[in-house]
Amino acid sequence: DAGVIQSPRHEVTEMGQEVTLRCKPISGHDYLFWYRQTMMRGLELLIYFNNNVPIDDSGMPEDRFSAKMPNASFSTLKIQPSEPRDSAVYFCASSLDGDTQYFGPGTRLTVL
């Protein structure tokens, strides 16, 4: 099993640009989570899906952030327009039953 796959692993962009982060969950997992980690705020849950449906997006910071899960094997987190304060490591995780989560390697985003 390849585990949770995230791309890109590193992204550097300029303020105002659109950024799209991608995640492929473990096959068969019904839950998918997006987290953001910064030194100041630690690891924060942004949104999670169950069976491709967004269940709780209360952690999404503002309208600039959006997440989709068009099918069971793919999800995207989009930031438009990006700002320097969005710089962080973004993790995707998946879970079979909503209990144990398996995290991807993360995408390190730098917004200049």
Next chain:
Amino acid sequence: DAKTTQPNSMESNEEEPVHLPCNHSTISGTDYIHWYRQLPSQGPEYVIHGLTSNVNNRMASLAIAEDRKSSTLILHRATLRDAAVYYCIRGDKYSGGGADGLTFGKGTHLIIQP
């Protein structure tokens, strides 16, 4: 609000047992206790979880107090590879009741001395 309290850091020697404490005094009857760890430059990794009884797996043991207001993660024989941030999380299954249980908090930074 992480809803759990852990020491900021702990230090231990290699090949000795490590006991990582966690307080969760406001835990509800249906909340599980989960432990994850995060090695440097990696995503968090599941360690163990339990509800009421003590739990063992190949990585660690979880000792849960009888009143469930605290728990201890036990690494029986620490190695240098166990140096990581350990997170204690309490939460229910994500069945539409909100994501409060997915708050990781600051965790305990475990330092292993050779």
